[in-house]
Amino acid sequence: xxxxxxxxxxxxxxxxxxxxxxxxxxxxxxxxxxxxxxxxxxxxxxxxxxxxxxxxxxxxxxxxxxxxxxxxxxxxxxxxxxxxxxxxxxxxxxxxxxxxxxxxxxxxxxxxxxxxxxxxxxxxxxxxxxxxxxxxxxxxxxxxxxxxxxxxxxxxxxxxxxxxxxxxxxxxxxxxxxxxxxxxxxxxxxxxxxxxxxxxxxxxxxxxxxxxxxxxxxxxxxxxxxxxxxxxxxxxxxxxxxxxxxxxxxxxxxxxx
Numbered sequence: 633x634x635x636x637x638x639x640x641x642x643x644x645x646x647x648x649x650x651x652x653x654x655x656x657x658x659x660x661x662x663x664x665x666x667x668x669x670x671x672x673x674x675x676x677x678x679x680x681x682x683x684x685x686x687x688x689x690x691x692x693x694x695x696x697x698x699x700x701x702x703x704x705x706x707x708x709x710x711x712x713x714x715x716x717x718x719x720x721x722x723x724x725x726x727x728x729x730x731x732x733x734x735x736x737x738x739x740x741x742x743x744x745x746x747x748x749x750x751x752x753x754x755x756x757x758x759x760x761x762x763x764x765x766x767x768x769x770x771x772x773x774x775x776x777x778x779x780x781x782x783x784x785x786x787x788x789x790x791x792x793x794x795x796x797x798x799x800x801x802x803x804x805x806x807x808x809x810x811x812x813x814x815x816x817x818x819x820x821x822x823x824x825x826x827x828x829x830x831x832x833x834x835x836x837x838x839x840x841x842x843x844x845x846x847x848x849x850x851x852x853x854x855x856x857x858x859x860x861x862x863x864x865x866x867x868x869x870x871x872x873x874x875x876x877x878x879x880x881x882x883x884x885x886x887x888x889x
Contacts, residue, residue, distance in 0.1 A: 640755045641787035645794045646779055648751045648772045653734035655746040660736070661729060664722045672803050676860055683856045692858065725769070735767025751775040753783040761787060772798040777807070784811070792816055802860060828879045847874055851888060865889050 681691035726736040734746040747768030753761045762783040766775050776799055784790050793808050797818040808815040822831035833846040843851040843864045849871075851864040866888040871877055874886075881888040 638757070639759055639761070639787075640757060641761060641783075641790055643756055643792045643794060644753050644761060644783055644787075644790050645756070646751070646753045646776065646783075646799065647796060648749045648775065648798075650737055650747045650749050650768055653728070653731045653746040653748060653768070655728040655731040655734055657728075657736075657744055657746060659729040660726050660746075662724055663727045664724050666721060666723075676803070677858070680856055680858060680860050683860075683862070687853055687856070689855060733767065735769030737768035749775070751779045753779050772796075773801050773804060776804055780807070784813075825879075825881070829876070845880065845888065847876060849874075854889070863889060 677692060684691050728734050728736075728746045731746060734748055736744060737747040737749075738744050745768075749766050749768050749770060749772075750763055751766065751772065752763045755761060762779055764775055764779050764782070772795075776795075780793070790813060792814045794816045795804075797820055799815075800817045800820055805815055824831045829846050834851075835844045836842075837844055837850075840850070841853055845851060845866065849866065851866045854863045854865040856862050866881075866886075868886040871881070871886040871888060874880065877886065883889075
């Protein structure tokens with residue numbers, strides 16, 4: 633079809649579609665499985681340590697450890713069990729007794745079902761160029777690499793990857809841009825303090841490697857965390873007397889990060 637001119641692979645659209653499994657949600661068990669480490673965790677940690685060393689910071693020792701996940705809501709599990717699971721790199725998942733290969737898909741507060749997800753890559757005419765099937769609880773960004781690698785190997789002429797905001801992660805952006813391609817994705821509004829200064833009032837100064845606040849004070853480099861983000865902090869001695877501090881931070885220590 634490609635040789636006949638029916639396909640237009642220069643622009644590829646990638647997205648996932650859930651397919652309901654023939655499994656009752658009441659027939660389920662809780663099981664512990666090995667936590668799948670990110671395949672790019674080692675590469676990320678190497679870049680994080682290189683950035684930390686360039687700023688005179690001590691590199692992280694546990695290069696094999698994945699980035700710290702965001703804090704979750706507390707449950708009734710004891711702290712000892714959580715610590716043991718983290719050390720053993722285990723995670724608890726809900727598995728269907730009827731169809732163990734499916735995954736529990738949760739959407740909203742009430743919709744819960746076992747499902748699969750078809751991660752597909754199509755051209756602008758709607759022809760499917762590549763597809764990868766995963767359990768329904770696998771995030772779109774996790775399955776992206778396999779879909780992307782397959783479609784770009786089959787069609788090296790791909791120029792643009794079109795995807796929604798679920799694929800807007802630092803790793804995916806870096807991977808696509810380094811291949812000389814363009815990632816066209818949705819705009820994500822910056823998350824700032826409600827009722828505070830607008831995000832565009834904080835300006836990054838590349839020459840001095842600092843962030844200038846709306847009061848024209850510098851937030852100096854503090855550290856590079858495990859997720860690869862640089863953290864900049866203000867001087868509390870300056871912020872304590874700032875006339876617009878209430879629009880910037882509610883920190884008791886008068887520190888803006």
